[in-house]
Structure formats: structure tokens, C-alpha cells
Amino acid sequence: MLIKKPSDIKPSEITPESVYRSRRQFLNDGSKLLLGAAAGAMPGIANAQNRGGLKAPAPAGVPRPEAASWWADKFADIKPAPDAEPYFTGEIITPYEDVTRYNNFYEFGMDKSDPSSNSGEYKADPWSVEIAGEVARPGNYNLEDILKPHALEERIYRLRCVEAWSMVIPWIGFPLADLIKQFEPTSKAKYVEFETLVDPDTMPGIRSRFAIVKWPYREGLRMDEAMNPLTFMAVGLYGDVLPAQNGAPMRLVVPWKYGFKSIKSIVKINFRETMPNTTWNDLQAQEYGFFANVNPAVHHPRWRQDTERRLPQTLFSRSRIDTRLFNGYADQVASLYQGMDLARYY
Numbered sequence: 409m410l411i412k413k414p415s416d417i418k419p420s421e422i423t424p425e426s427v428y429r430s431r432r433q434f435l436n437d438g439s440k441l442l443l444g445a446a447a448g449a450m451p452g453i454a455n456a457q458n459r460g461g462l463k464a465p466a467p468a469g470v471p472r473p474e475a476a477s478w479w480a481d482k483f484a485d486i487k488p489a490p491d492a493e494p495y496f497t498g499e500i501i502t503p504y505e506d507v508t509r510y511n512n513f514y515e516f517g518m519d520k521s522d523p524s525s526n527s528g529e530y531k532a533d534p535w536s537v538e539i540a541g542e543v544a545r546p547g548n549y550n551l552e553d554i555l556k557p558h559a560l561e562e563r564i565y566r567l568r569c570v571e572a573w574s575m576v577i578p579w580i581g582f583p584l585a586d587l588i589k590q591f592e593p594t595s596k597a598k599y600v601e602f603e604t605l606v607d608p609d610t611m612p613g614i615r616s617r618f619a620i621v622k623w624p625y626r627e628g629l630r631m632d633e634a635m636n637p638l639t640f641m642a643v644g645l646y647g648d649v650l651p652a653q654n655g656a657p658m659r660l661v662v663p664w665k666y667g668f669k670s671i672k673s674i675v676k677i678n679f680r681e682t683m684p685n686t687t688w689n690d691l692q693a694q695e696y697g698f699f700a701n702v703n704p705a706v707h708h709p710r711w712r713q714d715t716e717r718r719l720p721q722t723l724f725s726r727s728r729i730d731t732r733l734f735n736g737y738a739d740q741v742a743s744l745y746q747g748m749d750l751a752r753y754y
């Protein structure tokens with residue numbers, strides 16, 4: 409998240425390393441290389457190299473995160489994304505390298521490259537999740553038990569960060585609604601709260617004296633938002649398990665909200681009657697609301713929200729694009745906010 413306003417930031421700070429590199433490569437090697445990179449990022453072309461029918465399998469040669477054998481069985485049978493919105497977009501898919509090297513995950517540090525550089529010690533296996541609060545089946549569940557009943561599917565969603573950059577990411581996972589039903593919330597459950605792991609030994613951002621977040625990182629959704637079919641529990645991307653920096657082993661994806669709602673590496677899910685406190689709202693309530701719906705008409709106090717930088721920036725992709733209400737998912741979610749003043753409930 410931005411602490412400085414965009415005009416204070418040097419281009420070298422806001423341009424991801426990989427984009428820099430591909431730009432330099434282009435200057436050195438001519439258009440052949442960029443044409444190849446652009447083609448590799450096209451959904452249609454990715455399809456041609458498809459493993460198991462996925463729209464976006466991991467590109468050859470990328471290091472694979474380790475996975476236990478039961479994970480491999482799960483990942484052997486993934487339902488590919490359909491060809492139509494909202495679970496698919498025909499926009500260019502952000503290359504694997506950018507999705508996994510340009511991250512926000514403050515537990516590993518505040519720079520975009522910190523999560524991939526500093527997560528070498530992090531272990532997502534074994535993993536358990538505490539289910540608590542207004543629910544018929546509270547308890548500590550290991551990840552295998554949580555995932556067992558759910559078939560995995562691919563969803564290609566836009567991710568719009570509140571910092572005004574965006575990506576298109578091919579997630580693997582299952583609807584959050586299915587997980588919620590599994591634990592049978594009571595009629596008192598009006599909100600769902602999520603917490604991230606706190607492990608100072610393997611998460612250097614937590615040890616840092618410059619850390620601004622009060623750990624654990626927390627997020628929350630209203631129950632109807634959590635049950636919306638778009639809301640997704642991701643356990644993978646590009647056909648493979650999640651890398652640490654993207655929130656292994658399990659993270660939320662709420663595509664119509666700013667990226668900070670999509671909490672990573674979840675260890676607790678708490679069903680509540682009242683609205684939970686959330687990390688960024690606690691830190692700067694004037695700037696980051698509980699709802700955090702993507703909205704080009706409601707600007708951040710320090711920068712505009714009506715356009716975004718689509719990553720990566722190449723010669724062939726128009727990098728500055730218009731931001732859409734609810735990140736382009738208004739047909740699916742606008743009814744959740746009927747009658748609400750979106751400027752007040754930002």
C-alpha cells in the first residue's frame with residue numbers, strides 16, 4: 409500500500425523489476441522478444457500449450473512450489489475457466505513472472521520484490537485453520553480436511569490494487585460460499601473475519617522495526633459478500649499451488665474490491681454478529697474503508713481512482729486503462745449495495 413503519494417515516487421520505485429527488465433531486453437534485442445512475450449501472455453496462445461485444458465497453465469521452466477502428494481491429486485483435476493465473463497476475461501493475462509514478483513505481502517517486507525525475495529524460509533505445510541464464532545462446527549481443521557470436499561476450478565479475474573495498478577490472474581480454488589456452508593454458520597453470523605499467520609521466524613516483515621501493521625493482518629466481509637459466487641478461496645495460480653508470496657496455502661480473492669481485501673495465508677475464519685476491525689481501516693480509516701469496492705468515482709484522498717496501470721507495461725499493452733465500477737463486476741455485485749451511498753461507505 410502506498411504511504412507516499414504517487415507524485416512523490418520515482419519511476420524506478422513504481423516500475424516492477426520484471427517490467428524494467430523486459431523493457432531493457434526489448435531495447436537490446438529488438439521487437440522479436442517482445443512479440444514472443446506478448447504472444448505468451450495471450451489467453452488464446454496459452455491455450456495451445458494447455459495442460460489438462462486449463463486456460464493458463466504455468467509456463468514451462470518456472471520453478472514450481474513444493475506440494476504434498478494429496479495436493480498433487482487435487483491439482484490433477486481442475487475444471488478450466490469457462491469462456492465467458494465473469495469467471496473469465498479475454499484481457500491479456502499478466503505473465504507468471506509479474507504475478508509472482510510484484511506483490512504486496514507486508515509480512516515479508518514493504519517493497520514489491522520483498523515477498524518473493526524474503527519468503528524462502530516460509531512453510532505452508534503442515535497448515536491448519538481455526539474456524540470460530542457463530543458456527544455449528546467450530547474447531548481446528550487441517551488443510552486437507554478443509555479442502556477435501558471441494559473440487560478445484562480455474563478463474564481468470566482482474567485484480568485492482570488501491571494503489572491504482574492492476575493485473576489479470578488465473579487463480580485456482582473454489583467458491584468461499586462452499587467453505588462457509590461446510591461449517592454451518594448460525595443465523596447470528598452477519599460477517600466473516602479472516603486472519604493471516606503471524607510467524608516472526610519465517611516472515612521478516614513481522615520482525616522489522618519499520619513495520620506499520622499491527623499483526624495479524626485482518627480482513628472481513630459482510631456475509632452476503634462472502635456468499636457471492638464471485639468470492640473465491642484461492643489455493644493456486646497458473647495451474648499450480650500458490651507460491652508463498654501470493655498467500656500460500658490459501659488466500660481470499662474478492663475481485664470487485666481493492667486488493668487489500670484479498671487476505672493471504674489464512675489461519676483463522678471467524679463468524680461474527682458485528683462488523684470486524686480490518687487492518688487498513690484501522691491504520692488509516694479516512695483512506696481505506698471496510699467495503700473497499702473498486703469505484704472510479706470515489707477517489708483516494710491522495711490520488712485519483714478513475715484509471716489504473718495494467719501490468720506489465722509493454723509496447724503492445726496500453727498500460728493506462730480506465731477503472732470500472734466494481735472492477736467490471738457490477739452485473740454480479742451492484743445489487744449487494746443497493747441504496748447505499750458508496751462515497752460514504754467506501
Ligand code: MTE
Nearest residue numbers: 511512513514569604625667668670671672
Ligand atoms: N494479505 C496479507 N496477509 N498481507 C498483506 O500485506 N496485501 C494485500 C492483499 N493481501 C496483503 C494481503 C494487498 S494490498 C494486495 S494488492 C494483494 O494482497 C496483492 O496480492 P498479490 O500479491 O497476490 O497480487
